[in-house]
Amino acid sequence: EVQLVESGGGLVQPGGSLRLSCAASGFSFSTSWMTWVRQAPGKGLEWVANIKQDGSEKYYVDSVKGRFTVSRDNTKNLVYLQMNSLRAEDMAVYYCARIHSGRSAGDALDIWGQGTMVTVSS
Amino acid sequence: DVQMTQSPSSLSASVGDRVTVTCRASQSIRTYLNWYQQKPGKAPKLLIYAVSSLQSGVPSRFSGSGSGTDFTLTISSLQPEDYATYYCQQSNDTPYTFGQGTKLEIK
Numbered sequence: 076e077v078q079l080v081e082s083g084g085g086l087v088q089p090g091g092s093l094r095l096s097c098a099a100s101g102f103s104f105s106t107s108w109m110t111w112v113r114q115a116p117g118k119g120l121e122w123v124a125n126i127k128q129d130g131s132e133k134y135y136v137d138s139v140k141g142r143f144t145v146s147r148d149n150t151k152n153l154v155y156l157q158m159n160s161l162r163a164e165d166m167a168v169y170y171c172a173r174i175h176s177g178r179s180a181g182d183a184l185d186i187w188g189q190g191t192m193v194t195v196s197s
Numbered sequence: 198d199v200q201m202t203q204s205p206s207s208l209s210a211s212v213g214d215r216v217t218v219t220c221r222a223s224q225s226i227r228t229y230l231n232w233y234q235q236k237p238g239k240a241p242k243l244l245i246y247a248v249s250s251l252q253s254g255v256p257s258r259f260s261g262s263g264s265g266t267d268f269t270l271t272i273s274s275l276q277p278e279d280y281a282t283y284y285c286q287q288s289n290d291t292p293y294t295f296g297q298g299t300k301l302e303i304k
Contacts, residue, residue, distance in 0.1 A: 110293070112241075119284065119295055119296075119297050120233075120235075120241065120284055120295040122286075122291075122292055122295070125291060125293075134291040134292075136292045137292070170241070178227075178228060178247070179247055179250075180246055180247060180250075181229050181230065181231050181250070181288055182231075182288035183243055183246035183247070183252075183286075184233070184243060184286070185246070185252065187240040189240055
């Protein structure tokens with residue numbers, strides 16, 4: 076079964092850190108770009124970061140640059156999001172997704188996890 | 198950054214209606230335009246990719262069109278299970294950006 080399963084969310088104080096994990100199965104993980112997207116409560120979707128198949132290229136939304144780091148382990152089919160210096164505005168459901176790469180595919184996000192909630196509060 | 202502007206932000210329609218949602222990009226995004234459906238408490242689901250290609254398993258009543266900066270999602274005959282929020286998204290360049298969403302409600 077094609078699947079992405081996120082974990083690692085929870086309650087953290089402002090300024091704290093959290094590492095999210097996303098386990099992939101049922102598709103060729105090592106040949107897939109991966110992405111993180113978040114959704115604050117009651118709000119729309121916001122792209123957070125992309126990582127290339129071999130981890131050699133990473134891209135971030137400006138609001139998390141210098142605080143968040145995306146990484147992956149192709150031997151374990153895992154992608155991570157290390158989140159440091161967390162702020163109230165980072166509170167959201169975090170989704171990992173696969174990017175179906177290529178012009179004909181629109182670089183669409185075709186496989187999504189169920190999401191993991193990150194709550195930033197004192 | 199590419200801004201994606203969706204309209205309307207909300208829409209009331211009846212079962213069987215034809216529904217159209219539009220999305221405008223602030224600059225050309227070629228064919229890197231995708232549409233997603235999201236139901237409450239669930240992850241988004243890809244409906245249409247590369248402007249007009251139907252994702253596997255998605256009913257044929259969904260269609261997409263457009264080019265350059267102006268794009269449209271059409272539902273030809275609204276079904277009860279289609280009540281949800283719809284987002285357009287551009288993948289032409291990072292930061293990827295989403296429209297603000299269109300909430301489709303029962304009339």
